[in-house]
Amino acid sequence: MSEVKYLYIDDENDESIDSLINGFNDLKEIYVERMPISKGLNFSDLKDSILDRIKSNKFQGLLIDLRLDGTGPDHLEYSAISISSELRSIAARNETPSFPIVLCSTIDKIRETYNADKTSQDLFDYTFKKSDDPNYPKFSRKLLSLVRGYQYLNDGVDNLELIYGRKDLNTLDARIFERFLDQETVPYDYCHFTIKTLFHCTNPLIKETILASRLGIDIQESNQSWIKLRDSIFIEAKYQGLFYDGWDRWWSDVIIRIFKDITGEKLSFLNADERVALLTKNTGIEGLVAAKPIKHNVSSEFWTICEAYKKPLDPLEGFRIQTSMALKTWQEPKYLSLDAILEQVGVEKNLKPHYSEKERIEELKKTLK
Numbered sequence: 001m002s003e004v005k006y007l008y009i010d011d012e013n014d015e016s017i018d019s020l021i022n023g024f025n026d027l028k029e030i031y032v033e034r035m036p037i038s039k040g041l042n043f044s045d046l047k048d049s050i051l052d053r054i055k056s057n058k059f060q061g062l063l064i065d066l067r068l069d070g071t072g073p074d075h076l077e078y079s080a081i082s083i084s085s086e087l088r089s090i091a092a093r094n095e096t097p098s099f100p101i102v103l104c105s106t107i108d109k110i111r112e113t114y115n116a117d118k119t120s121q122d123l124f125d126y127t128f129k130k131s132d133d134p135n136y137p138k139f140s141r142k143l144l145s146l147v148r149g150y151q152y153l154n155d156g157v158d159n160l161e162l163i164y165g166r167k168d169l170n171t172l173d174a175r176i177f178e179r180f181l182d183q184e185t186v187p188y189d190y191c192h193f194t195i196k197t198l199f200h201c202t203n204p205l206i207k208e209t210i211l212a213s214r215l216g217i218d219i220q221e222s223n224q225s226w227i228k229l230r231d232s233i234f235i236e237a238k239y240q241g242l243f244y245d246g247w248d249r250w251w252s253d254v255i256i257r258i259f260k261d262i263t264g265e266k267l268s269f270l271n272a273d274e275r276v277a278l279l280t281k282n283t284g285i286e287g288l289v290a291a292k293p294i295k296h297n298v299s300s301e302f303w304t305i306c307e308a309y310k311k312p313l314d315p316l317e318g319f320r321i322q323t324s325m326a327l328k329t330w331q332e333p334k335y336l337s338l339d340a341i342l343e344q345v346g347v348e349k350n351l352k353p354h355y356s357e358k359e360r361i362e363e364l365k366k367t368l369k
Contacts, residue, residue: 003031004029004030004031004060004061004143004144004147005030005031005032005033005058005059005060005061006024006030006031006032006033006059006060006061006062006063006102006143007033007035007050007053007054007059007061007062007063008021008032008033008034008035008063008064008104009034009035009037009046009050009062009063009064009065009068009080010034010064010065010068010104011037011065011067011068011069011073011074011075011076012065012073012074013073013074016130017034020032020104020130020134021033021034023134023136024136024139024140024143026136027136027137027140029137029140029141029143029144030140030143030144030147032063033059035049035050035053037068037074037076038074039073039074039075039076040076041076043077043078043082043083043086046076046083047083047086047087047090050062050083050087051087051090051096054096054097054099055096055097060099060100060147060150060151061099061100061101061102061143061146061147061150062084062087062099062100062101062102063102063104063143064080064083064084064101064102064103064104065080065103065104065105066079066080066081066103066105067079067080067105068080068083080103080105081120081123084101084123084124085120085123087101088101088123088188091186091187091188092186092188094186097150097154098150098153098154098186098187098188098191099147099150100125100126100143100146100147100149100150100191101123101124101125102124102125102126102127102128102143102146103124103126103127103128104127104128104130105127105129105130106129106130121196122192122196125146125191125192125195126142126143126146126195141245141246142246142247143246144245144246145243145244145245145246145247146191146243146246148245149191149194149242149243149246150187150191152242153187153190153191153242154187158185160177160180163190163241163242164177164241164242165239165240165241165242165244166241166251171253172204172253173204173330175328175329175330176204176328176330179193180193190242191242191243194241194242194243195243195247197328197331198249199243199247199249201327201328201331201332201334202252202304202331202332202334203252203330203331203332204251204252204253204330205239205249205250205251205252206249206250206252206255207248207249207250208230208248208250209305209310209311210304210305211230211234211250211255212226212291212312213291213302213303213304213305213311213312213313214252214255214267214302214303215229215255215259215267215275215276215279216270216271216272216273216274216275216276216290216291216300216302216312217229217272217275217276217279217288217289217290217291218289218290218291218292218312221289222287222288222289223287224287225285225286225287225288225289226288228285229279229283229285229288233258233262233279233283233285234250234255234258236254236258237250237251237254237255237258238250239251255267256268259275259279262279262282262283263278263279263281263282265278268301268303270301271299271300271301272290272291272292272300272301272302272312273290273300275290276288276289276290291311291312293312293314293317294306294309294311294312294313294337294339294340295337295339296337296338296339296342296364296368297313297314297317297337297338297339298317299314299316299317300312300314301314301316302314303315304318304332304334304335305335306318306335306336306337306339306340307321307334307335307336307340307346307351308336308337308340308345308346308349308351309337309339309340309345311337313335313337315332315333315335317337317338318335318336318337319335319336319337319338319341319353319354319357319360319361320333320334320335320353320354320356320357321333321334321335321336321351321352321353321354322352322353322354322355333354336351336352336353338361338364341353341361342365
């Protein structure tokens with residue numbers, strides 16, 4: 001693939017913008033170029049300028065600040081939400097190739113506008129927050145993956161087995177991919193579903209911390225032994241579908257099958273010590289350390305994580321997190337541990353228990369006293 005470039009639009013004009021652009025460009029994974037705008041630029045002209053650059057393939061993605069109608073010296077009379085909505089509509093009509101749109105803004109702007117308008121969140125493939133020390137390697141990897149994924153789909157690929165890298169998708173819950181059956185789709189449909197539905201929720205794909213939890217392993221304490229186990233014994237479970245090179249995920253059903261194949265036991269019936277002992281015995285990998293329960297918890301029959309601590313948790317001892325969107329029938333809830341709730345860890349990330357958990361939390365508080 002030739003050089004991947006993102007067009008960047010922001011109404012601010014200070015050193016932080018140059019710093020952000022240089023941070024990406026210095027890594028040479030992707031390149032970011034700012035599009036000049038000026039106060040009073042009308043909606044139609046901005047839309048046409050963006051589309052001209054995308055159609056000519058000078059740029060393959062759009063990086064945009066949330067509040068173009070903010071207080072910057074070059075502020076416009078409309079926001080990123082309105083222009084992004086129009087661009088998505090045009091791509092859906094096949095008037096331009098579909099392309100990634102990434103939101104880049106400050107935490108204050110996101111809290112003020114973006115979080116309050118849930119429908120607008122569907123417009124953006126990815127969101128990262130401007131900060132004093134952005135994780136440029138992580139963001140670059142994801143932005144590069146987005147372009148590759150969109151271009152793959154723009155080539156006309158619409159076979160689910162090819163898109164998601166599995167020949168046996170029919171063995172999974174039929175409801176997961178039913179939205180793509182017998183109906184017309186565009187590349188954005190696959191992209192949005194993959195990132196916002198498959199990647200952000202547990203089942204059928206899981207992230208590394210949940211993978212380690214289900215195997216009963218303390219990642220930090222196991223160090224290189226964990227990496228060896230993950231990248232050799234469980235490599236078959238690694239997700240290789242759309243955006244695989246930007247988001248590390250594993251197929252949960254394959255993890256369960258591999259564990260059964262090498263140990264002869266059912267993963268969910270064992271505690272952490274038993275899982276690690278069996279893995280050590282049957283793989284010969286030494287140095288695997290079993291994870292311990294979080295403070296106030298006793299069970300090590302781990303299956304998920306505390307989202308605040310990112311540590312293994314038995315769902316029966318956890319508290320479901322309140323989410324803005326209702327879970328699909330095939331998705332698993334996210335959880336907080338009691339200690340995270342008591343210590344208010346995760347509050348700054350808007351992690352809070354579901355209202356239905358309030359009574360149980362209060363009862364446990366009384367028990368602790």
